[in-house]
Amino acid sequence: GRVDKLGPDTPGPQIGALVSAEMHEVCGHCPACRDGKAHACAHTRYRGLNENGSFADYVVVSATNVVALPDGVPLKVAAFLDPLGNAVHTACKVPVEGKSVLVAGYGAIGAMVVEIVAFLGAREIHVMDVKGKALRKAEERAAAAGFADRLVTHRVESAHRNSLCENLIARTGGGVDVAMEISGHPDAINDCIRCTRAAGDVVLLGLPTDSAVTLQDFGQNIIFRGLTLHAVIGREMYRTWDVMLDLLRRGLRTDFLVTSELPLSQLGEGYRRLASGSEQKVVLYPGWDRGGSPTTEAAS
Numbered sequence: 001g002r003v004d005k006l007g008p009d010t011p012g013p014q015i016g017a018l019v020s021a022e023m024h025e026v027c028g029h030c031p032a033c034r035d036g037k038a039h040a041c042a043h044t045r046y047r048g049l050n051e052n053g054s055f056a057d058y059v060v061v062s063a064t065n066v067v068a069l070p071d072g073v074p075l076k077v078a079a080f081l082d083p084l085g086n087a088v089h090t091a092c093k094v095p096v097e098g099k100s101v102l103v104a105g106y107g108a109i110g111a112m113v114v115e116i117v118a119f120l121g122a123r124e125i126h127v128m129d130v131k132g133k134a135l136r137k138a139e140e141r142a143a144a145a146g147f148a149d150r151l152v153t154h155r156v157e158s159a160h161r162n163s164l165c166e167n168l169i170a171r172t173g174g175g176v177d178v179a180m181e182i183s184g185h186p187d188a189i190n191d192c193i194r195c196t197r198a199a200g201d202v203v204l205l206g207l208p209t210d211s212a213v214t215l216q217d218f219g220q221n222i223i224f225r226g227l228t229l230h231a232v233i234g235r236e237m238y239r240t241w242d243v244m245l246d247l248l249r250r251g252l253r254t255d256f257l258v259t260s261e262l263p264l265s266q267l268g269e270g271y272r273r274l275a276s277g278s279e280q281k282v283v284l285y286p287g288w289d290r291g292g293s294p295t296t297e298a299a300s
Helices: 081-091 108-119 132-145 158-171 186-194 218-223 239-249 264-276
Strands: 019-021 066-068 100-104 124-129 151-155 176-181 196-204 228-231 258-263 281-285
Touching: 081 108, 081 239, 100 108, 100 186, 108 124, 108 132, 124 132, 132 151, 151 158, 158 186, 176 186, 186 196, 186 218, 258 264, 264 281
Parallel strands: 100 124, 100 176, 124 151, 176 196, 196 228, 258 281
Antiparallel strands: 019 066
């Protein structure tokens, strides 16, 4: 949104500037913060979880969390830079240029990750999902964006999970260079580990619904193959923001994810559409139904 007011002696963007904000409020004093890893702060307060979120006409944000946006970032894209940052953090955890990459889960975040690794020059992109509809979306997007020749989709069925992994390993000559797990499903986590080549990287973003996840054949699949597992939380503050804005400046497209735009007053309808599975991203505009502009003022 646009800066409406500043606190006394507050440095930062000028009144009227278009900004976004980091949604993790961190302490600045714990070992992680002092080590430059504030995204893993032990005392993080999360806006939208244990702090007020941004589904409102006005939001108060710490000046240190405000990020000025460059010209050219569409408002509807600026509305979801927080989750896009999760995808950027995941996709950029290790270099992917010229590599084979597996992305497990093609929801909104998975779609962002696929778009980013394609933009960064991944040689071959494998997408796994249990839903045929999700895979069709991936194929349609790859065709529209010009990387269909680098995309391979895999429909996951419980009864054939083992053969799916065997086929992917055979196709890639031993497994992918990098696997990125987005869904959080325990089976998908194990699939990513198994489908990664020896000495490869597994990047973990998805959150399991249960606290316990069983890793199959831990010694053989991880230790003896020398895999590196990377856990992703939030966005590196503020390196991920710098990388993300640079990618957008260079032409990364994410606006295709916005499938519905509504005034903020129709928040309930937005959630209903998301729950129906018919939408990827719903953008809400404060004041749109009161004469405001859906293109220049603010969005959530």
